[in-house]
Amino acid sequence: MNKEYFPQEIEKKWQKVWEENNTFHTPNDSDKPKYYALSMFPYPSGKLHMGHVRNYTITDVIARFKKAQGYNVLHPMGWDSFGLPAENAAMKHGADPAKWTDENIAYMTKQLKMLGLSYDWEREVATCKPEYYKWTQWLFLQLYKKGLAYKKEAAVNWCDECGTVLANEQVIDGKCWRCDSVVEKKYLSQWFLKITDYADRLLQDLDKLEGWGDNVKTMQANWIGKSHGAILKFKVVEKDLEIPVYTTRPDTVHGITYLVVAPEYKDIEALTTDENRQAVEDYRANARKLTEIERLSTDRVKTGVPLGTHAINPFTGEQFPLWTADYALVEYGTGAVMAVPTHDERDFDFAKKYNLPMKVVIENPENPSNCEDAAYTEPGVLVNSGQFNGMKNEDAKKAITQYAVDNGFGEFKTQFRLRDWLVSRQRYWGAPIPVVYCDKCGIQPVPEDQLPVLLPTDVDFSVVGKSPITTSKAFKDTVCPVCGGHAVRETDTMDTFVCSSWYYLRYADAKNSEKCFDKDLADKWLPVDQYVGGIEHAILHLLYSRFFTKALHDLGLVGFDEPFKNLLTQGMVLKDGSKMSKSKGNTVDPDEIFENYGADTARLFILSDSPPARDFDWSDAGVEGCYKFLNRVWRMISTNQDKITLDYVIPETRSKVNDDLIRMAHISIKGITNDIANDFQFNTVISKYRELANYISDWTNKAQWTDEDKNVFSFAVITLIKLMSPVAVHMCEEIWTELGAKTSIHEEKWCEWDENLAKSSSITLVVQINGKVRDKIEVDEGLDQEELKKIALESPKARESINGKTIVKVIVVPKKLVNIVIK
């Protein structure tokens, strides 16, 4: 065995061996229980960054640990390979998006292999390949047939920079999630997936996801945004019209003093009088010009104009004016709001500005407010509310809604904030939406036997203001599958998030050319036991995938309805306290780390300094420290190689120092195994590697190298490299074979500990006086409470503190401490 550690040689050698031996192939049929470990698959942007390294290392260690524990582990990798960057590269450099993508995949695959990740490459998928997107299209058609995919004209988010529409989830603070430019509203006819049909289940089933963090679950719950309330209908005085409003505060209905409809409200023109028409038209035109950001800003002063008409409050018979104001949103509820300025802050602001009347209907009996300075929004009792006076407002919500139901002008209503998922994109590099428009028959799905609808290659990427796909001569014109007449293809492609909403299913049966996947195989492998990825997908990808799984479940394609049993959201990789980014120039190139230190050092370091869920601050000194540690382990073993045997026998009777070394090894096995089991605390796992290695190293300085010493040392060293093998994958394999093993260390079973050996024979008894530590005494482990008490009371230091004072009581915690309470 080489005296020095040369990671570059070792790593290359073993990567080749593992590939040739197909070491990490996962069979579908196995007697072992299954375990599915999955990292969020990457977009092939060109090169791995440290965030990838962290993500894939975490999942890889989990996969290897589970494999060693006796599971048949599925650990696949693939590519989320449709998307705008490939198209942008094509526009800028004239590259072919497919070629650009393939080159990136090739380079990044090489990097993944250099990291020593245990993937079953036979299951690799790439969403941009026809053999994959054929099935994305097929699934779209299944959703279409079920009414879950539909086309409608709607106000949608348009990003001019990207030249396409975006889903609500892709608009962050009014800006495009990808390019950060301001998003505009446009009225366009677009394809949607009916995720709102699943709003309730998506919300309720969050409770089933015990293996997900609360942060992600509450983010999803907030996004879905369920609220309970009522629809109340108000008759218009001047016209034969009715305005329904959604409210969560039916208890305040007697306090309505006006009503607001959104500028885009469907009946707004009919509700406007001739005298007010000009002002209303002006207001609406102005509202259209505002960007989403301006309109949604909470700091903005509320504005509005009266329509000139009135409605009747069916509870009181009172008439109140109708207004339009852009603080009412057309997309939410009914697009109309009943305004109760006394008990709603927004209505209050608006009423103050336009001098609208106010009427108090909820009061705190102990501290009544006239609501002149602020709205009263706390719980209270109803006043000025006729037959409902004196009721608690929470009870009145129900009673008043029931009254409206009984009298035919209201209903109970549950409302969600979630909107349908806009999936069409006016871009080239995506899966074509498989429908055609027939001159006679309208929208027609492409027959399944004609899938995939292939992306055309005769396109001009230099066009501005429209999708390159529309420049293809071959693509657009086609025949109608129903009447055989002329039809044109849909030129929009699908949001890449559609492609990534089912890839984890395809891994179960990646090469199937007959079906998107075999149901039995999907049911065998899914749900994913451990999913690992960034928090940035808390809503986007994770919500869409949950929706897809539920929809596919209802279509009978899978037998489960949640895709990811456990979710680990890893923190970001920072440098100097901020996120690594090219623009800041604080990136670290993984290639350089592999070259200078090797993959094992990179893997060890990326796990060592922070728990996986927390942000990780990269430090060059930290890398250096990990490299030194691996060198130290290597040297300790290489210089003592002649004393190590794989067939060690631990003698029955042994010296105290050897006994302690064995104990330390068992304590390490127990601690490391528990740390991994307990939320994958790899940072403490690694500190325990160091403790064990340091301990063994100290031991060698004292060793006499008797036969007993050699056997005990062998046990300790082999335990150490087995425990380290999921992390330092190449080094441990090299040491293992250098010690004479004929099989891979990655086929070895995980170490087990003996509970009796994992605890020490003596304990440190802590003696406290009034809760403060006064003494520490080494005592025998077997002593009972009375004996411990006696020892503590006899401690000279304790006696000094007691010094004639009265002992009130003595608390004994077995095997730990004695607390003497004195006065």
Added chain:
RNA sequence: GCUCCAGUGGCGGAAUCGGUAGACGCGUCGGACUUAAAAUCCGAUUGGGCGAAUAACUCAGUGCCAGUUCAAGUCUGGCCUGGAGCACCA
């Protein structure tokens, strides 16, 4: 504004159940080896007080203020700070 998460040395972070706060590492300082450097190895490292620089002793200390308890980093209540998400959602 609402929701969630976090706050521990110079730094990253440890601390099953409430029971020795600061594991392990980084950095720093000191020492050994060396002609010298690198590498390596050994030691110190929460702060204050009293010491002479050691040892011993002692007080304080886990964002702040209360509370529960024999005992609080850990539990309860109220705040403060930072991060993330949502946000004119009626």
